[in-house]
Amino acid sequence: MIWVDTVLQGVLLGGLYALFALGLSLVFGIMRLVNLAHGDLIVLAAYLILMLVTLLGLGPFVAALIALPVMFAVGWVLQRLVLNRVLGPDILPPLLVTFGLSVVLQNALQEGFSADSRRIPAGWLETASVPVGPISLGVMPLLTFGSAILVTLALQFVFYRTALGRAFRATSDDPVTASLMGVKPASVFAMATGIAMVVVTIAALYLGTRANFDPTTGPARLIYAFEAVIIGGLGSLWGTLAGGIIIGVAQTVGAKINPEWQILAGHVAFLVVLLVRPRGLFPRAFD
C-alpha cells in the first residue's frame, strides 16, 4: 500500500512538473525557441502573485487570476520587443538572449525582494487532504494535477480546433509560406509566448503555495521542465504531461528508497528514457 501511495504522490507531483514544462513545450513547438529564462519567469510570476496576496490581501487563486493577463502582456511584449528580433536560422542568438534575461530577472528579483525564501500563503488549503481508502491525498496536489490536465486539454483544443492553432502549426512548419497566407509570424509568436506566460502563471501559483522559492529557484525548475519536454517528445503536449508524471514518480520512488536519491532518481529516469527512446515517447512525425 505504501508503494501505491508513493506512486500516487509522484503522479500528483508530476502535474506540477508538467505545468512547468507545458509553456516551454508550446514555445519550442511553435518557434523552435529554447527559453532559458522559463524557470525565472515562473519565479517572477510567483513573486507577482505573492505581492498581490500580501499587498491587497487577496486569496492566492484570485491573485493568480489577476496575474494571468499581466503575465500574458509580459510575454507578448517580451516576444515583440526582444525575442522576435533574434529568431532566425541560427539558434544561438535566442539562447544567449534568454540566458541573459535569466540573469537579469534573477538579479532584479534579488534587488526587489531580497534573497529570503518566500511562500505564497494558501491558508487551510495547505494542509487539507481527502482520504482515499487508506491513502490521503493533499487537496493542493490534487488541484495541481487537475490544473495540469485542464491546461493540456485547453492547449490541445487551441492547437487543433481553432484558427489560431492552425496558424501556430502552419507557422511552425514554414513561416515564409505562412506569411504568403496572410499570417504575420511576429504576431503569432507574440500570441504563443503570451499563452505560454499564462501557463507559467498557473505553474507559479502551485509552485509558490507548495514550497519555498527565492530569486534563484528558477534554473532548477527549468531543468525539470526540459526533462519533461524531452521525455514526452519535442512539441507533443500530452507527451509533456506524461514526461512530468514520469519525473514526479521517479522522484518520489527514489526518495522512498533513500531520501538522498529524490532529485537523482528524476534525472536517472530522464537518462533512461533518452537511452531507450532518444526522440522521446511521443515524437512528432517529422521535424
Next chain:
Amino acid sequence: MSLLETRDLTGFYGDFQALFGVDITLSEGETVAVIGANGAGKTTLMRSISGVITQAPGMVRFDGREIGALPPDEIMALGIAVVPEGRKLFPSLSVEENLMMGCHRRKVAGPWSLDTVYGLFPILKERRHQPGTALSGGQQQMVSIGRALMSNPRVLLCDEISLGLAPVVIKDIYAAFPQIRETGASVVVVEQDVGQAMKVADRVYCMMEGRVTLSGRPSDLSREAIHDAYFGAAA
C-alpha cells in the same frame, strides 16, 4: 489601367543580380504567362511581387497602389494569392486545414469557398482529413491551388505548377484553369513548359538572364522567336 505591374524591377538572389529592369503588366481578368529557362529570374520576379523579397515601393504596383515594400501578409490581404513553387503544403495540417489557411487573413465573399474548391477538385473532398503530405504530387498541387483560391484573390500567382509532375497530371490541373478564369481572377502563370503556357495565356512574357526578351500574344509569336528568346539567339 493595368491591375498589376512591375516598373523597372531589379532583384537580387543573394549577391547575384537576378532581375535587370523588368516591366510586366497584367490587366483585370487577363491570364499572362512568364516563361523562361532555369535562372531566367522567374521565381525572383514572383517573390518580388508576393513580398517575400522586399523591393522599392514603386517597383511593384497593384490597383494603382505601390506595394513593392509591403510584407507578404499585407500583399496577400490586398488580394494577391500565391501558389508557391514546390507546392509548400503545411505538413502538420490536414488537407482541409491547408485549404483553410488560404482564408486565414483575407476573408472576402466571392466565388470560392471550401465547397466550390471541392467542386473543382473532387478528390480533395475524399482526402480532406488526411495530412497534405500523404497525397500524390498532383493532388498536393490541387491543394496548393485550392488554398490560394480560398482567399478569393484578385490576382493568382502560379509558380511552376507543372514542375515535377507527369504530363497527364499537368493536363488535369490545367483543366481547372478555365473555371478559375471564369470567376474573373487575373492569373500569372510561371512555366518552363512553353507549350502549356501558350495554351492558357492571353499574353506571354519570355525571360532570359533577368530580362524580358520577348512578349506578345501566343498567336503572334513564332517558334523561332520564342526559341531565341528562351535560349538566346545563335551567334
